[in-house]
Amino acid sequence: MPVSDVSREAIDRAVREVITAILPAVSPDAIVGNKHLRDLGADSVDRVEIILMLLDRLHLDEPMSSFSGLPDIDGLVAFLHERCR
């Protein structure tokens, strides 16, 4: 198994921090893996901003279209983890 440059835990933490930054009204406890960003009240512009901030923070260059089919926050974390390898 290849060793990831960024741990899954670090990506999970980054995702939570970015969601909280874009959606300050969302309680950290509400950010659970099986929820979609929509479930947290993120509209389409918020979702764009969350993904762009994550790409910037993780120094990734990934087409936005790669994110359209991800089912939930766990899926988002797993995808980013894969891309950070």
Next chain:
Amino acid sequence: MTSSPVGIEALNVYCGLAQIPVEVLFAERGLNRDRLGNLMMNQRSVGFPFEDPITNAVNAAKPIVDALTPEQKERIEVLITATESGIDYSKSVASYVHRYLGLSRRCQFMEAKQACYAATGAVQMGVAYVASGISPGAKVLVIATDVTLADGRNQYIEPVVGPGAAALLLSDRPRILTVDFGAFGNYAFETLDSARPTPTEEVADVDGSLFAYLDCLKQAFLAYRDHVEGTDFATTFDFLAMHTPFAGLVKASHRKMMREFTRASPTEIEQDFTQRVFPSVVYARQVGNLGAASVYLGLASVIDEVKADTGYRVGLFSYGSGCCSEFYSGVIDQESTTALGEMQIGRHLAGRCELTFDQYEELLKDTLLCLVPRKEHDVEIGQWSAVLDRRSNPRPFLTLKRVRNYHREYEWV
């Protein structure tokens, strides 16, 4: 090959006779008002049972054609309707438009389809036809025309779409926009982000569509930059007009591009949006996403808002789900302001009547069936005489009267 400038000689948009405030739709549909801020939309246009893609197209183009001399009108050699609102698998919207505009029988016509992109593809083909010199002095008429099939099932899409059309006359007398010939970039790939699988149904993957739009904007711009050495997103274009699904997406797209291609601060990005992009969404915020006509409503908005006193370069981004996109550019100037001003678009938009939600719901029963093939159909126009009488401009106005054996019949009022 002609050495003359080529581009858009005349431009007009038709955006319906009625509108409903976005806030009313949010309230009546139980949508989350917190989303209004990022949407940045105020009203959307609404169609009537006597309107369809053909009447919208003709009512947009009629003032342009009527302003031509008989000799100039005869030089319209190509008519292309661009639409995702076709009314027949074989017969084009253009065939009816050709008839009711009274165009020459030596003018070819056809229909182009690629969601909201097709008009720009048609414009580029038309510009190339004019520039090629195969028929010196020829004019090409491109009309982007669509209706919306959205209702409450479509949730947040319903408040931001509207019916309408944009007519563009292309020639070697570009009073509206002189196209930067050869300055363009395309980006396209197959995806099902939104579609119309049946005559009554819109399907959309919201994230899929918005994300594809954003990818296409970046990649089409990069392709443009490959064609035009030294292009800089922040300084090459005095103004930007983009396909506008809703104004908030245009703002988010501009923000993304500025982050990726400049070192501008968030404050500078906001100022840049206000200065270079906001003029293009002023009209869209009043009518909604017009489909194929959207980017040309944006161009009209720029020209009417800016009132250029010198030459300004406008970057245009066209996107159609499915998906195909293009970034190209052209120059507007004082003549653009004069030429577009003759169309009185702002007055047309302000003159639309405001509907109540109940009136809007009642209209949906008919307008949602606008594209359903019907062998026999009658439209009772009389009940809408008050709406027709209060039109801001007393130009001839085309209405759908009846359908007989699938043949649509129209009437001027």
